[in-house]
Structures are given as C-alpha cells and as structure tokens.
Amino acid sequence: MSFHARNIHVSYGHHQALAGVSLHAKAGEVTAIVGPNGSGKSTLLGAMTATLPYEGEVSLNGRSVAGQKPWELAAQRAVLPQASKLAFPFTVIEVVQIGLHAGTAGAQTDVPMHALARVGLSHYAHRNFQDLSGGEAQRVMLARVLAQVWAPVQAGTPRWLLLDEPVSSLDIAHQLQVIDIARDFAARGGGVIAVMHDLNLTALFADKVAILAAGKCLAVGTPTEVLQDDILSRTYGCTLRVCAPPGDERPYILPHAASA
Amino acid sequence: MVAISQTGLPPKTRYAKVRSLHWVLICALVVCAGLSLQIGATDVQFTTILFKAASGQVLSPAEQVVFFDIRLPRLVMGCLVGAALAVSGAAMQGLFRNPLADPGIVGVGAGAGLGAIVAIVLGACLPLWIQEVTGNQLVPVAAFLAGWGSTLLLYRVSTRNGRTSVATMLLAGIALGALAGAISGILVYVADDRQLRDLTFWGLGSLAGASWAKIVAAGPMIFLSIAVASYLGRGLNGLALGEATAEHIGIDVQRLKSIAILTVAGATGAAVAVSGGIGFIGIVVPHLLRLATGPDHRTLLINAALVGAILLILADVIARVVIAPAELPIGIVTAVLGAPVFLWILLKRRGLVEL
Amino acid sequence: MSGKKDGFAIFAAIWTALLGSFFATAVSTQNASTQAAPHADVLSIGGSVTEIVAALDQQHRLKARDTTSVYPPEVVNLPNVGYMRALSPEGVLSVGPELILAEEGSGPPEAIDVIRAANLPFVEVPDSYTAQGIADKITIIGAALDVPDKARELSTQVLADMEAAQQQSARAPDTKKRVLFILSTQGGKINASGVGTAADAIIQMAGGINVIDSFEGYKQISDEAVGAAAPDVILMMDRGGNHGGTNSDLFAMPALQLTPAAETEAVVRMNGLLLLGFGPRTAEAIVQLNTALYGEGS
Numbered sequence: 001m002s003f004h005a006r007n008i009h010v011s012y013g014h015h016q017a018l019a020g021v022s023l024h025a026k027a028g029e030v031t032a033i034v035g036p037n038g039s040g041k042s043t044l045l046g047a048m049t050a051t052l053p054y055e056g057e058v059s060l061n062g063r064s065v066a067g068q069k070p071w072e073l074a075a076q077r078a079v080l081p082q083a084s085k086l087a088f089p090f091t092v093i094e095v096v097q098i099g100l101h102a103g104t105a106g107a108q109t110d111v112p113m114h115a116l117a118r119v120g121l122s123h124y125a126h127r128n129f130q131d132l133s134g135g136e137a138q139r140v141m142l143a144r145v146l147a148q149v150w151a152p153v154q155a156g157t158p159r160w161l162l163l164d165e166p167v168s169s170l171d172i173a174h175q176l177q178v179i180d181i182a183r184d185f186a187a188r189g190g191g192v193i194a195v196m197h198d199l200n201l202t203a204l205f206a207d208k209v210a211i212l213a214a215g216k217c218l219a220v221g222t223p224t225e226v227l228q229d230d231i232l233s234r235t236y237g238c239t240l241r242v243c244a245p246p247g248d249e250r251p252y253i254l255p256h257a258a259s260a
Numbered sequence: 261m262v263a264i265s266q267t268g269l270p271p272k273t274r275y276a277k278v279r280s281l282h283w284v285l286i287c288a289l290v291v292c293a294g295l296s297l298q299i300g301a302t303d304v305q306f307t308t309i310l311f312k313a314a315s316g317q318v319l320s321p322a323e324q325v326v327f328f329d330i331r332l333p334r335l336v337m338g339c340l341v342g343a344a345l346a347v348s349g350a351a352m353q354g355l356f357r358n359p360l361a362d363p364g365i366v367g368v369g370a371g372a373g374l375g376a377i378v379a380i381v382l383g384a385c386l387p388l389w390i391q392e393v394t395g396n397q398l399v400p401v402a403a404f405l406a407g408w409g410s411t412l413l414l415y416r417v418s419t420r421n422g423r424t425s426v427a428t429m430l431l432a433g434i435a436l437g438a439l440a441g442a443i444s445g446i447l448v449y450v451a452d453d454r455q456l457r458d459l460t461f462w463g464l465g466s467l468a469g470a471s472w473a474k475i476v477a478a479g480p481m482i483f484l485s486i487a488v489a490s491y492l493g494r495g496l497n498g499l500a501l502g503e504a505t506a507e508h509i510g511i512d513v514q515r516l517k518s519i520a521i522l523t524v525a526g527a528t529g530a531a532v533a534v535s536g537g538i539g540f541i542g543i544v545v546p547h548l549l550r551l552a553t554g555p556d557h558r559t560l561l562i563n564a565a566l567v568g569a570i571l572l573i574l575a576d577v578i579a580r581v582v583i584a585p586a587e588l589p590i591g592i593v594t595a596v597l598g599a600p601v602f603l604w605i606l607l608k609r610r611g612l613v614e615l
Numbered sequence: 616m617s618g619k620k621d622g623f624a625i626f627a628a629i630w631t632a633l634l635g636s637f638f639a640t641a642v643s644t645q646n647a648s649t650q651a652a653p654h655a656d657v658l659s660i661g662g663s664v665t666e667i668v669a670a671l672d673q674q675h676r677l678k679a680r681d682t683t684s685v686y687p688p689e690v691v692n693l694p695n696v697g698y699m700r701a702l703s704p705e706g707v708l709s710v711g712p713e714l715i716l717a718e719e720g721s722g723p724p725e726a727i728d729v730i731r732a733a734n735l736p737f738v739e740v741p742d743s744y745t746a747q748g749i750a751d752k753i754t755i756i757g758a759a760l761d762v763p764d765k766a767r768e769l770s771t772q773v774l775a776d777m778e779a780a781q782q783q784s785a786r787a788p789d790t791k792k793r794v795l796f797i798l799s800t801q802g803g804k805i806n807a808s809g810v811g812t813a814a815d816a817i818i819q820m821a822g823g824i825n826v827i828d829s830f831e832g833y834k835q836i837s838d839e840a841v842g843a844a845a846p847d848v849i850l851m852m853d854r855g856g857n858h859g860g861t862n863s864d865l866f867a868m869p870a871l872q873l874t875p876a877a878e879t880e881a882v883v884r885m886n887g888l889l890l891l892g893f894g895p896r897t898a899e900a901i902v903q904l905n906t907a908l909y910g911e912g913s
Contacts, residue, residue: 051508070507070512079505088359090556093500098509321734322733325729325733458723468702468704469725469730479782580706584709585694585697
C-alpha cells in the first residue's frame with residue numbers, strides 16, 4: 001500500500017514549479033520532502049492532495065485519486081496545512097470536531113478529546129481558537145488532522161497523514177512531540193508524508209527523504225544515503241557539513257559560513 | 261502511544277445546548293405570531309375570532325377581511341421574508357468567511373432594485389400580454405427575475421474551470437451594483453412624478469402589500485431555499501478553515517458554493533421582490549446569534565431563520581401601530597432598531613472583523 | 616469589566632433616547648387627531664377631493680383624511696391614514712368608513728385590492744388639469760355623497776369662475792411673462808416643471824408661458840438650461856418655513872443669477888394645494904397668480 005505520485009508537472013503561468021517529479025511513499029514509513037525555499041515541496045504536497053491543478057498521476061492505496069469524491073479521499077488521508085486561518089470564533093474542541101466526517105468518526109465519539117490529549121491541549125478544549133498563539137493553533141490543527149484519521153489502519157487499508165511543515169512554529173519540546181506522533185502513526189501501520197525545513201529533525205524521524213530543488217527531485221533514499229555533504233551543498237548552494245555522532249547512525253548537519 | 265488523559269468522555273459542546281434553543285425560539289415565534297394577529301389599527305382581535313370560531317359563530321365581513329386578507333397574509337409573509345433574509349445573511353457570511361457579508365453581496369439586491377425600477381418606469385411600455393399575465397404583480401416578478409438573473413451573471417463571471425472565486429464575485433458584485441445604480445439613475449430621470457414616489461416607497465420596503473397571491477408565488481421558493489440552506493451547516497463550518505482544508509476534510513466545496521449562492525439568490529430575490537428593500541435583518545440576526553450561541557452553522561442557520569421571522573414580525577407590529585391608522589415603512593423600523601445594535605456589536609467586538 | 620458595563624449603559628441610554636424621540640415624533644403626528652362628527656362616514660383621500668367634499672357642504676361627513684388633505688384647515692384635526700400612495704389597508708379599514716373617496720393614483724394597488732375586497736363603496740376620482748376635469752370630479756363626488764343637485768350647482772359655478780378667471784388673465788402672446796416653476800432646489804439642483812403637469816396648466820391659465828417645454832413632468836434640469844430658458848418670473852410652492860431659502864439665497868444660485876427674473880428678484884410663492892390642487896379654489900388661484908405676475912387690474 002502506498003501513496004504514489006508519478007511524473008508530476010505543475011505550472012504557475014509560465015513558471016514551471018514542478019517538472020516531472022515522482023514520489024513513492026510507503027505505509028508504515030515516514031517520508032520527508034526537503035529542499036530550499038521555492039523548490040516545489042509544498043507544490044508537490046498540493047498536487048498529491050489535489051489542491052492545485054497538476055499533470056501526472058497520483059494514486060492512493062492503489063487507486064487513482066482523480067475521480068474520487070472529496071469525502072472518499074477524506075476517509076483515507078488528512079492534510080495539515082502550513083498555516084490555518086479560522087473565519088469565526090469556534091472553540092478549540094469545535095475546530096477539532098469540524099474535521100470529523102461520517103466516514104471517519106462520528107461526532108458523538110470521544111475521538112476529538114483523545115486527539116486533543118495527544119497534542120497535550122485537552123485543557124484548552126473550550127478556549128476560543130482565535131485567541132491561541134501560533135504554536136498552539138498549529139497543535140490544535142494537528143489534533144484536528146489526527147481525529148480525521150484516528151485509526152492508522154482501517155479495514156486493512158492504511159490511512160495517511162500529509163503534513164506541510166508541521167513543526168515550523170513550535171518550540172523544541174513540541175517539535176519532538178509532533179515527531180513522536182508521526183512516528184507512532186507510522187509504527188501502527190499508517191503512512192506519513194511531511195514537508196520539512198529542518199534537516200536535523202528530518203534525519204531524526206524520517207525513514208525516507210526526498211530532496212527537491214528547482215522543481216526536480218535530486219535524490220531519494222534513507223537519511224544516511226541522501227543527507228550527504230555534496231548533495232546538500234548542491235541543493236542549497238552553500239557549504240554544509242554532515243557529521244555522525246558516535247554511537248548513532250543518524251546524521252546531523254552543521255552549517256558552514258562561507259568565510260569559515 | 262502516549263498515555264491518554266483522563267478526559268476521555270466527550271466534552272459538553274455548545275452544539276447540544278444551542279440545538280435546544282430551536283424549541284425556545286419556536287415558542288417565541290408562536291407568541292409573536294399571536295401578537296401580530298391580535299394587534300392592529302382596527303379593533304378586530306385574534307382572541308375574539310378564536311372564540312367565535314370555537315363557538316361556531318359567523319365572523320363579520322370586516323373581521324373576515326381584516327383577519328384573513330390583511331393580518332394573516334402579512335404574518336405569513338413577515339415570517340417568510342424575515343427567515344429568508346436572516347438565513348441568506350448567515351449563509352453568505354459563512355461562504356465569504358466574513359461576518360459583514362450580506363445577501364446583497366451576490367448581486368440580488370442591486371438586480372432586484374433595477375428590475376423593480378424598470379417595471380415601475382417602463383412597465384406601461386411592455387407588450388399587453390405581459391401586462392395581462394402579471395397584472396399588479398409586475399414589479400415583484402421583474403424584481404425577482406432581475407435579482408436571480410444578476411446572481412447567475414455574477415456566478416458565471418467568477419467561475420473559471422469549475423472553480424468559483426468568491427473574491428472575484430465580490431468585485432464583480434461591486435461593478436454590477438454600480439452599473440445597476442447607473443441604469444437606475446437614468447430611469448429615475450425618465451420617470452414621472454408618480455413613478456418616483458412608487459420607487460421611493462418600494463425602496464423603503466413594506467409588508468403592507470402582503471397578499472395570498474404573493475405568498476403563493478414567493479413562499480415555495482423561500483421555503484425550499486431555507487430547507488436546502490439548513491443542510492449547508494457542516495459544509496460552511498468546514499469552509500471556516502479555508503477552501504483547501506474544507507476540501508481535505510471531505511467537503512465538495514464547489515458544490516457547496518453553487519448551492520449556497522443559488523439558494524441565497526432564490527430566497528433573497530423572492531423576499532426582496534415581495535417586500536422591497538428591508539435592511540439589517542440579514543446582517544444583524546446572524547451576528548447576534550453568533551455572539552450569543554457561537555458560530556456553528558449547523559444550528560446558526562435554523563436559529564437565524566427563526567429569529568429573523570420573529571424580528572420582522574415584531575418590526576411589522578411596530579410599523580403598523582405607531583402612527584395608526586397610517587403606517588411606517590418597515591424598512592425604517594428595522595433600520596432604526598438594527599443600525600444601533602450593529603454599531604454596538606462593532607464597538608464591542610472591534611477585533612472580529614479584521615480581514 | 617466595569618468599563619464594559621459603563622459602555623453598555625451609555626449605549627443603552629443613547630439608544631433608548633433615539634428610540635424615544637423616534638416614537639415621539641411618529642406619535643406626535645397623530646396627536647392632532649380628534650373625534651369626527653357623530654354621523655361622519657366618509658374617508659377622503661387626496662387634497663382636492665377633500666376640498667370638494669367641503670365645498671359641497673359635506674364637511675361634517677368627513678371621518679378621516681390622508682396626509683395631502685389640509686384644506687379647509689379644520690380637516691387637519693381628523694385622523695390621518697397616511698400618504699395617499701402608501702396606504703395601509705388595515706389603517707383605512709380601522710377608521711370605519713362607509714364610503715371611500717380616493718383621488719386617482721391612490722395606492723399601492725395591493726392595498727386598494729384588499730380595501731375593495733372589504734366590500735366598502737370605493738370611488739376613484741380621476742384627476743385632470745382642466746376646468747372640465749374639476750367639474751367632473753365634483754359631479755362624481757356629488758353622486759357618491761348623494762348630493763347631485765349641490766354638485767351640479769357647484770360645478771356650474773366652478774366652470775363659470777374658471778372661465779371668468781381665464782378670460783381676465785388672457786393676454787396677447789408677446790406680453791406674456793415667461794415663468795419657471797421650481798418644485799425644489801435641494802442640494803443646489805433645480806427640479807422644474809415641464810409640460811403636462813398641474814404647474815404647467817395653471818401657468819398657462821393664469822396668462823403665463825411655461826419656459827420649459829422640452830420634457831414632461833417634474834425633472835432636474837441643468838444650470839445652463841435654466842439660463843437658456845430665461846424665465847422672467849420664478850414660481851414656487853410656499854410650504855411655510857424657509858422652503859427654498861430666501862430670495863437672495865435663491866438668486867445666488869449660478870443657474871438663476873443670469874436670468875431676467877434675478878434682475879427684478881421676481882419670485883412668486885403660493886400655497887401648494889391652492890396652486891396645484893385643481894379643486895374648487897383653482898379659479899381663485901388663477902386670479903391670484905395672474906395678479907402676482909402682472910399686478911392688480913392688468
């Protein structure tokens with residue numbers, strides 16, 4: 001079972017944002033998409049969630065997503081956007097419940113409270129969402145997404161979490177919490193695809209990393225295979241050094257100032 | 261998996277509480293309806309009529325006319341129009357994700373106003389068969405058709421590749437409003453003295469022209485629109501998170517937009533056609549309810565219909581008794597009641613309308 | 616918290632005051648209402664209709680009136696059913712009329728439909744701006760009030776008066792003064808009478824020329840058109856108070872500054888109902904306007 005994008009092309013006017021990118025994500029794994037600003041990471045996620053018009057083929061668990069109804073897709077995958085705006089003063093618990101669909105979990109279940117507890121915000125249930133800080137709002141949105149696909153596997157079919165920069169506005173403790181949640185989801189049979197900025201966090205939690213630059217996929221593989229000095233320096237256009245701490249196979253990346 | 265906290269039970273949300281408000285509001289509506297049938301310029305009383313009906317006495321002709329041809333159609337039309345305007349306002353605010361949107365945003369008001377002006381000024385130039393078919397109802401018919409037509413036009417303009425851009429719709433609506441205003445201006449210049457007065461009174465809005473014929477014509481449209489709109493609640497809640505997220509949680513956003521726009525055009529078009537321009541119900545009612553009971557559209561839409569009906573009935577009672585035997589245009593009453601409340605809301609919730 | 620409460624108190628106070636004054640104004644227009652005579656049975660809608668009822672010595676039968684009925688002055692004390700074009704059916708029925716006399720154009724049509732459905736005698740009185748039109752009104756009203764003889768007497772009298780007034784006002788075309796009737800000067804824009812209006816008819820009957828003959832009805836006209844029309848005299852309605860401002864305000868308007876009327880400050884202000892009503896007093900209005908235009912004994 002996989003989430004498979006094949007030969008994806010996306011254009012904004014004359015600018016080609018994606019020029020034939022493919023990504024194959026397996027259930028039970030965390031797949032990270034990294035790359036510099038404007039490389040097409042979020043665009044790829046947008047194509048895979050059918051948020052933008054694209055050319056190419058996207059299939060989810062073996063079925064093409066084109067032609068599937070929004071509610072059919074919603075039962076199989078949940079999407080965490082980069083930033084969320086809310087138009088009306090809903091409470092936190094109401095926001096989490098909005099994500100619930102008849103096909104995923106009934107409104108009467110206790111899933112929303114469990115989801116809030118999972119992100120450590122159950123005591124905020126009756127707060128006004130619009131009064132939350134950016135990081136808190138991001139965690140509530142994660143809870144909403146979790147509630148939508150609460151069971152990572154349903155009727156033998158894996159479900160998917162698509163996360164667009166899930167840790168960008170969080171402090172280090174909550175970054176680790178999100179990583180824990182994503183790993184746990186994958187460990188229980190679900191699939192996770194995350195667009196990431198922080199290479200070290202990526203190295204920490206991804207099973208597979210795809211590196212995008214200028215609308216093309218430069219490399220795909222395990223963090224150790226892909227996070228290499230030359231690949232990263234070519235991708236980002238600056239000097240980076242990848243180290244491996246003793247006793248841990250996961251690489252970590254140090255920036256090198258040009259003058260150093 | 262991390263340990264789940266002790267709060268495993270489903271929390272008490274506002275939803276359940278607010279749902280029971282339906283019944284309170286229905287009771288209030290019944291009370292106001294009774295009031296509206298009881299009070300009027302003549303001394304005909306609902307209680308007397310009930311008593312007579314119960315004891316098998318025959319009603320006097322005056323009682324029959326006042327009750328069945330004046331107060332009852334007025335009450336029914338007040339309910340329909342108030343509910344239509346309030347539901348349309350709530351639906352538009354949800355669709356445009358803006359608490360200041362009103363049904364006029366989709367061009368219904370501008371179109372209907374233009375239709376009414378054309379009918380008033382140029383009605384006599386129409387072919388005779390049209391005049392015969394429509395009779396006294398030419399102005400409402402023209403207003404409805406033009407209101408509905410301009411919404412379709414706006415919808416058409418702002419839909420590309422099967423996607424409707426609400427921002428384009430907003431801008432196109434402003435352009436269409438300006439155009440309709442300009443054409444109306446030209447027609448106002450052509451209009452004679454009497455037509456000008458008709459125009460002025462049409463613009464102020466009134467339920468005084470209520471008749472069973474109008475209710476039969478506008479009622480099904482309004483009723484259907486409200487029924488359909490009340491099922492949009494879940495979709496509009498999702499839309500509060502943005503169009504993309506709404507789609508991701510399983511809402512067919514394009515279908516939601518189409519249904520919302522068409523039902524609002526239907527309900528508002530029919531309401532404006534039979535009662536003229538009645539302001540503030542569409543904005544104030546959903547706004548007040550959101551402050552009082554939260555923004556959940558699943559309850560908001562139905563409660564708005566009920567509160568809209570109640571408010572318009574009360575405004576109508578005021579309009580017809582304050583200077584009896586003459587009567588105020590109801591648009592004046594709703595504006596006098598509604599505008600200060602609206603200002604108060606804005607003062608209290610300054611942060612609410614930041615875009 | 617107390618700040619919020621204070622804010623609310625101030626708001627509530629202002630709102631209450633607003634509402635209070637609104638209703639007070641609304642109600643005060645009704646304070647004048649007094650009981651009509653005991654055997655009164657007629658609701659009269661339209662200024663000239665009410666005047667004719669009074670002229671037929673049937674004023675005691677008036678039970679209620681509309682806003683435009685303000686002559687003779689005593690009728691102002693009758694209950695008022697509102698503006699003739701925006702009647703409320705229940706309001707009309709509530710005054711309990713046994714006969715409704717309504718000038719042409721009373722409405723809205725839906726209200727008239729309901730009133731007719733109540734099986735009350737409803738007589739529509741056609742309006743036209745000629746001597747014969749007035750006589751016809753009198754005949755119709757006389758028949759409805761069951762005083763045909765009095766009506767015949769009055770209409771003969773009115774026709775004779777009108778004939779006399781018009782003859783007295785007739786002049787050679789080259790000595791006629793050019794008159795501009797101004798309905799309003801709101802916002803510095805002049806709303807003037809074209810042809811086919813009551814103002815046009817009375818100007819001609821009184822021996823003047825309506826300077827605007829290029830359109831029908833009352834319309835806003837441009838400043839230059841006023842200058843080009845070169846009126847000798849401005850005719851306006853005297854609505855009491857400061858309507859249209861003082862003469863100096865009036866002639867300070869660019870449109871009027873260059874007209875012959877401005878040189879002599881020639882403005883005639885007459886009571887609106889007398890001037891435009893086309894009722895029993897129209898002969899009087901003709902003489903009065905003629906005198907105002909050309910002076911006594913012209």
